[in-house]
Amino acid sequence: MESTGAYWKPVWAILDGQFDPHRRESSSSHAGSVPASTLTIMAAMRRTSALLVVLLLGLAATLLSRDPQIDSRLKKAARLPERNGWIQVHLEGSPGDIGFQHGYLLAPEIEDTRKDVAAEMLHDEKRDWEFFRAAARDMFWPHIEQEYRDELSGIVEGLHARHVNLDVWDLVALNAWTEFPYYDKFLDKNPAAARGPAEHCSAFVATGSYTRDGRVVIGHNNWTSYASGERWNIVFDIVPQRGNRILMDGMAGLIDSADDFGVNSAGMVITETTISGFSGFDPNGVPEFVRARKAMQYSSSVDDFARIMKDGNNGGYANTWLLADRKNNEVASLELGLQNVILQRTSDGFFVGSNFPSDPKLTSEETNFDPTDRNSSSNARRERWLALMEQYKGRIDVAAGRKFLGDHYDSFEGKNDPDERTLCAHLDLSPRGAPTWQPPYAPAGAVQNKVTDAAGAEKMSFSAALGHACGLDFKVRSHLNQHPEFAWLKELLHNMNARPWTVLAAQPLKGM
Numbered sequence: 001m002e003s004t005g006a007y008w009k010p011v012w013a014i015l016d017g018q019f020d021p022h023r024r025e026s027s028s029s030h031a032g033s034v035p036a037s038t039l040t041i042m043a044a045m046r047r048t049s050a051l052l053v054v055l056l057l058g059l060a061a062t063l064l065s066r067d068p069q070i071d072s073r074l075k076k077a078a079r080l081p082e083r084n085g086w087i088q089v090h091l092e093g094s095p096g097d098i099g100f101q102h103g104y105l106l107a108p109e110i111e112d113t114r115k116d117v118a119a120e121m122l123h124d125e126k127r128d129w130e131f132f133r134a135a136a137r138d139m140f141w142p143h144i145e146q147e148y149r150d151e152l153s154g155i156v157e158g159l160h161a162r163h164v165n166l167d168v169w170d171l172v173a174l175n176a177w178t179e180f181p182y183y184d185k186f187l188d189k190n191p192a193a194a195r196g197p198a199e200h201c202s203a204f205v206a207t208g209s210y211t212r213d214g215r216v217v218i219g220h221n222n223w224t225s226y227a228s229g230e231r232w233n234i235v236f237d238i239v240p241q242r243g244n245r246i247l248m249d250g251m252a253g254l255i256d257s258a259d260d261f262g263v264n265s266a267g268m269v270i271t272e273t274t275i276s277g278f279s280g281f282d283p284n285g286v287p288e289f290v291r292a293r294k295a296m297q298y299s300s301s302v303d304d305f306a307r308i309m310k311d312g313n314n315g316g317y318a319n320t321w322l323l324a325d326r327k328n329n330e331v332a333s334l335e336l337g338l339q340n341v342i343l344q345r346t347s348d349g350f351f352v353g354s355n356f357p358s359d360p361k362l363t364s365e366e367t368n369f370d371p372t373d374r375n376s377s378s379n380a381r382r383e384r385w386l387a388l389m390e391q392y393k394g395r396i397d398v399a400a401g402r403k404f405l406g407d408h409y410d411s412f413e414g415k416n417d418p419d420e421r422t423l424c425a426h427l428d429l430s431p432r433g434a435p436t437w438q439p440p441y442a443p444a445g446a447v448q449n450k451v452t453d454a455a456g457a458e459k460m461s462f463s464a465a466l467g468h469a470c471g472l473d474f475k476v477r478s479h480l481n482q483h484p485e486f487a488w489l490k491e492l493l494h495n496m497n498a499r500p501w502t503v504l505a506a507q508p509l510k511g512m
Contacts, residue, residue: 077091103164104158108162116492141169182278204351205217212396216326222448223425256293267300273353315338330347337359352389380410424470449464450462461506463504467499
């Protein structure tokens with residue numbers, strides 16, 4: 001039997017040298033000096049021990065026969081030891097198999113993530129989890145193709161094998177959680193007054209004369225609440241029956257990355273940042289999380305990616321996608337509105353993302369974004385990105401990308417000041433917060449970071465760091481003592497320490 005990870009250890013520990021039926025006490029040489037009554041007792045003890053061994057072996061066999069680890073669906077799956085906070089899982093096989101492996105190996109994390117997302121959505125969107133479950137069933141499920149229905153259903157089977165009582169509507173709602181603010185805004189019927197989608201993430205992609213070796217370099221940090229962000233620590237290494245192998249970051253229970261940083265075996269590297277102030281949602285479209293996963297799995301070129309993302313576009317989680325094709329060192333930007341879609345590409349240049357819409361038509365028709373407001377987070381970071389790209393022209397590499405993602409220069413203030421206007425976001429330190437997203441001093445900002453280059457992508461690897469790339473830690477107790485208005489997060493929020501950069505890579509396939 002092949003081990004599929006750490007979960008084998010508790011089973012085999014029952015038998016691992018603790019009871020040896022072949023071991024004998026060396027008492028026979030001293031039998032003449034031992035009273036007969038004692039020998040009788042010792043013999044009885046041996047018989048009792050032997051019986052105990054038989055019973056334990058029978059119990060172990062029963063446990064093994066019931067343990068889903070011996071299920072053939074888990075034969076090629078693995079959960080690797082945690083590395084600097086990252087939990088990496090290898091999933092391989094049919095959609096149902098991949099789902100079962102996912103649900104089984106990450107069951108505790110999925111249950112914990114679902115509780116956090118439900119609590120935050122109730123607070124932020126003012127709707128309870130049953131509302132989102134109903135939307136998952138009635139609106140999203142009919143537009144999910146069979147491959148991903150099978151995978152979602154497989155996750156539920158894996159969860160049930162670990163005694164986690166969630167159903168498929170819980171899993172669909174969890175996967176769609178980044179799209180629900182767009183749906184809620186659609187339901188409000190008053191886009192101007194409705195709360196806008198949040199500003200999430202900073203990213204860049206560069207190639208040609210801008211990079212040290214002339215090949216592609218790409219990086220991204222994820223902005224979200226610290227409560228959900230600390231749970232964005234899963235690395236999925238997926239080998240599907242069809243399509244390309246994927247290495248991507250993500251959250252337990254999600255079939256796509258959701259903050260969207262991934263590498264596939266066809267040479268594509270993909271990331272994005274959201275479009276601020278966006279309005280538009282089509283309840284009859286294909287969920288964004290399905291299109292994003294499909295594009296990660298089946299794209300072999302920029303054109304492939306754009307086609308898949310546009311097909312059935314529902315407007316949910318509207319992003320500017322930054323793409324790199326390591327095969328030809330092409331980079332691209334796909335600004336994906338619901339009505340306006342703009343694709344730009346180059347083999348000598350860069351694209352950056354900090355939640356700003358760049359196309360004037362998209363900006364005016366689908367957002368309430370003000371591109372002239374230098375005080376806004378999106379515009380201040382855009383200004384900083386443009387300065388860094390020129391300052392580092394010809395020298396951009398993975399090391400530079402790591403530095404960018406920890407940058408604290410506020411271009412509006414003209415000085416280093418970690419806040420909502422810096423590439424490494426610290427809303428918890430900002431007296432302004434982010435008006436479209438979070439109040440002053442909210443425990444939110446950059447929560448993790450990834451960067452890779454063409455050489456890394458060729459090896460199916462990227463460099464990643466949990467927490468702030470700048471090295472600053474977030475401590476819950478001291479923050480809540482100073483800002484008790486966030487006490488509602490007390491049971492969800494944990495310390496978020498800055499972890500070291502770690503190279504994460506797809507593992508060699510078994511039998512190779």
